[in-house]
Amino acid sequence: MSTPRQRVYGYLAEFHSAAALYQAAEKVRAAGFQRWDCYSPYPIHGLDAAMGIKRSVLPWLVFFGGLTGTVTAFTLAYTTQVVIFPTVVQGKPANIFTLPAFFPVMFELTILFASCTAFFGLLSLIQLPRLNHPLFASKQIHRGTDDGFFIAIEARDGNFSSTATRALLVDIGGSNIELVTEEDGC
Amino acid sequence: MASTTQPAPEAPHTGPKLPVLERESLVLNERSYHWITERVCGVIENPQPPLWWWLFIPCALIAVIGVGGGLFYLVSTGVGVWGNTNRVMWGWPIVNFVFWIGIGHAGTLISAILYLTRQNWRTSINRAAEAMTIFAVMCAGLFPAFHIGRVWMAWFLAPVPNANGIWQNFKSPLLWDVFAVSTYFTVSLIFWFLGMVPDLGTIRDRCQPGLRKIIYGVLALGWRGGNRQWSHYEMAYLLLAGLATPLVISVHSVVSFDFATSVVPGWHTTIFPPYFVAGAIFGGFAMVLTIMVPARFVYGLQDLITIKHIDNMAKIILLTGTIVGYAYLMELSVAFYSGSAYEMDAFKFRIAGPYWWAYVAMLVCNVIAPQVFWWRACRENLWVVMIVAMFVNVGMWLERFVIIVTTLARSWLPGDWKTYSPTHVDVMLFLGTLGLFFSLFLLFLRFLPCINIVEVKWAKRESDPHHTARLEYPDPGVVTEPAYQRELAQISNLKSQITTLP
Numbered sequence: 001m002s003t004p005r006q007r008v009y010g011y012l013a014e015f016h017s018a019a020a021l022y023q024a025a026e027k028v029r030a031a032g033f034q035r036w037d038c039y040s041p042y043p044i045h046g047l048d049a050a051m052g053i054k055r056s057v058l059p060w061l062v063f064f065g066g067l068t069g070t071v072t073a074f075t076l077a078y079t080t081q082v083v084i085f086p087t088v089v090q091g092k093p094a095n096i097f098t099l100p101a102f103f104p105v106m107f108e109l110t111i112l113f114a115s116c117t118a119f120f121g122l123l124s125l126i127q128l129p130r131l132n133h134p135l136f137a138s139k140q141i142h143r144g145t146d147d148g149f150f151i152a153i154e155a156r157d158g159n160f161s162s163t164a165t166r167a168l169l170v171d172i173g174g175s176n177i178e179l180v181t182e183e184d185g186c
Numbered sequence: 187m188a189s190t191t192q193p194a195p196e197a198p199h200t201g202p203k204l205p206v207l208e209r210e211s212l213v214l215n216e217r218s219y220h221w222i223t224e225r226v227c228g229v230i231e232n233p234q235p236p237l238w239w240w241l242f243i244p245c246a247l248i249a250v251i252g253v254g255g256g257l258f259y260l261v262s263t264g265v266g267v268w269g270n271t272n273r274v275m276w277g278w279p280i281v282n283f284v285f286w287i288g289i290g291h292a293g294t295l296i297s298a299i300l301y302l303t304r305q306n307w308r309t310s311i312n313r314a315a316e317a318m319t320i321f322a323v324m325c326a327g328l329f330p331a332f333h334i335g336r337v338w339m340a341w342f343l344a345p346v347p348n349a350n351g352i353w354q355n356f357k358s359p360l361l362w363d364v365f366a367v368s369t370y371f372t373v374s375l376i377f378w379f380l381g382m383v384p385d386l387g388t389i390r391d392r393c394q395p396g397l398r399k400i401i402y403g404v405l406a407l408g409w410r411g412g413n414r415q416w417s418h419y420e421m422a423y424l425l426l427a428g429l430a431t432p433l434v435i436s437v438h439s440v441v442s443f444d445f446a447t448s449v450v451p452g453w454h455t456t457i458f459p460p461y462f463v464a465g466a467i468f469g470g471f472a473m474v475l476t477i478m479v480p481a482r483f484v485y486g487l488q489d490l491i492t493i494k495h496i497d498n499m500a501k502i503i504l505l506t507g508t509i510v511g512y513a514y515l516m517e518l519s520v521a522f523y524s525g526s527a528y529e530m531d532a533f534k535f536r537i538a539g540p541y542w543w544a545y546v547a548m549l550v551c552n553v554i555a556p557q558v559f560w561w562r563a564c565r566e567n568l569w570v571v572m573i574v575a576m577f578v579n580v581g582m583w584l585e586r587f588v589i590i591v592t593t594l595a596r597s598w599l600p601g602d603w604k605t606y607s608p609t610h611v612d613v614m615l616f617l618g619t620l621g622l623f624f625s626l627f628l629l630f631l632r633f634l635p636c637i638n639i640v641e642v643k644w645a646k647r648e649s650d651p652h653h654t655a656r657l658e659y660p661d662p663g664v665v666t667e668p669a670y671q672r673e674l675a676q677i678s679n680l681k682s683q684i685t686t687l688p
Contacts, residue, residue: 022651025413037412041219041388042644044651048417056421062429076345080353092357104362104440111433112369115426119376122422126415129407136410142391144411145384147219152412 013174065117252618292470293319551581
């Protein structure tokens with residue numbers, strides 16, 4: 001048995017509107033923080049740029065996912081229809097010129113593979129499912145999925161300081177500033 | 187860098203200044219974010235109205251008896267009891283398959299195509315419409331799976347090697363259908379679930395600790411709503427919308443290939459794919475209205491699903507119904523112009539044969555009934571909207587009946603000619619899928635957020651970060667059903683007083 005210790009996750013500050021959050025995000029970014037995030041009940045237009053987040057790489061993953069689908073479908077159709085078991089039905093040949101008849105399946109598998117890539121790619125990019133995030137220890141973060149706008153600056157960030165970061169958050173208009181801690185069970 | 191917003195360059199303006207009309211608000215009565223959360227989550231959290239049970243119990247019973255009992259009888263006895271032994275072997279099962287798969291299309295249209303075209307009014311109806319898609323495709327999938335005859339051989343549809351070393355025929359539209367429908371179901375499920383993750387997070391955050399919180403918490407995947415998540419999330423949603431848009435068009439096109447690539451007079455036409463897609467959207471929107479207009483009343487969602495939403499859906503029904511009417515006429519015109527005796531005879535049989543009543547009813551329901559939506563008063567009168575939606579539901583089923591039954595009843599060989607009538611198993615299964623569909627939808631209303639909370643909030647005017655007016659809303663507290671109904675009555679009372687002033 002050991003005494004549970006409190007580990008500091010960071011500061012959480014509330015802002016009264018999307019506009020206030022947007023302006024505050026620009027200032028936090030200008031202060032040079034790296035490990036921080038804005039929490040809002042809906043995606044806010046333009047906040048990515050205000051926070052300096054790069055465009056998602058997901059389209060590239062999805063493109064190659066879709067390409068895999070096309071190739072899979074073609075290989076499947078060509079191998080089974082032409083190589084392994086050539087059948088001449090519906091007056092269609094059993095060679096490479098059968099290709100147009102394979103298009104529907106190629107199209108569907110492209111969409112299927114691309115969509116699955118979008119889903120699982122997203123989950124890996126945003127690192128979900130994760131049910132135990134330290135932020136859930138906060139007493140007010142539940143309002144972030146309702147009507148609250150928050151900024152959380154993590155203690156792991158190199159620029160974090162227990163006094164200066166708090167002062168910054170007050171300065172840019174944050175209220176209800178909370179030091180989020182989690183129990184460290186080691 | 188894009189981090190600082192530049193003011194737009196002032197272009198010299200010379201012409202007359204036109205007033206900029208304000209957009210119609212999608213959420214009525216200036217509701218706050220918290221109000222929206224309360225209202226939508228309240229549908230799940232408040233005790234269900236007795237009407238829910240009055241609807242759910244009969245629907246579930248019909249589903250159990252119709253689908254459960256019907257399929258048990260069918261499989262244990264043999265497909266002979268299905269009435270598919272005569273020449274019209276596709277019969278009701280495929281009529282129902284095409285009917286249900288078509289219903290699903292409106293859901294994807296609302297969630298994907300209207301998303302890409304930035305139609306913000308979709309936000310309050312897309313969740314329910316997507317749920318409808320999933321349930322309709324489930325009902326649809328039942329029919330071909332059992333229609334193959336020996337359902338335990340259904341895995342032969344999948345391209346896996348079997349003991350005979352025979353592979354599926356990739357040149358056949360029936361196999362294309364297998365791929366199209368299963369892809370459609372999977373992608374719709376992903377799209378629906380992904381759209382629901384943030385809302386499930388909202389419900390999780392409102393739950394008291396306990397089993398309920400754990401279940402919603404697991405379903406929400408630990409969603410936190412940070413912008414580093416939103417950034418990828420929005421991209422994924424956009425990509426899925428972009429993928430689902432061609433998919434939804436392809437699915438009903440492939441379904442129509444089942445008919446169009448055959449050499450049967452009346453089916454072998456190039457107009458089938460667009461005609462089927464328009465018909466599917468048409469029938470789907472009617473079903474969305476059929477289920478959402480009552481749900482809007484029962485759960486008091488009048489501020490979120492407004493008359494504007496219903497008006498827009500009525501306009502889409504009018505447009506697609508007219509496209510379908512054009513397709514009916516074009517079919518006749520092409521049959522006449524082809525000069526082919528068989529083609530002309532097929533349509534003569536449709537119009538004047540023993541199934542003339544189905545053809546006439548189809549025209550009345552699908553082409554004539556929606557024409558009332560040219561008038562604004564009809565689009566805004568919910569009774570008229572519901573009646574037309576019912577007409578369309580019936581009409582779209584009849585359309586598939588006309589296409590399948592009247593064509594197969596008069597095949598090439600006169601010896602094959604039959605007058606088709608359904609068996610009791612057909613009726614049981616069809617009613618059973620209706621029961622299944624509605625009971626699944628009622629369960630959805632009971633347990634999952636029926637309105638996309640996130641997108642409704644997002645579409646509000648003050649959600650734009652450049653909206654500078656400071657907003658102060660009174661805290662609505664817990665919005666109970668009676669309090670809300672009283673409030674709505676007060677508002678309408680006030681409005682009527684304003685309009686009756688001299």
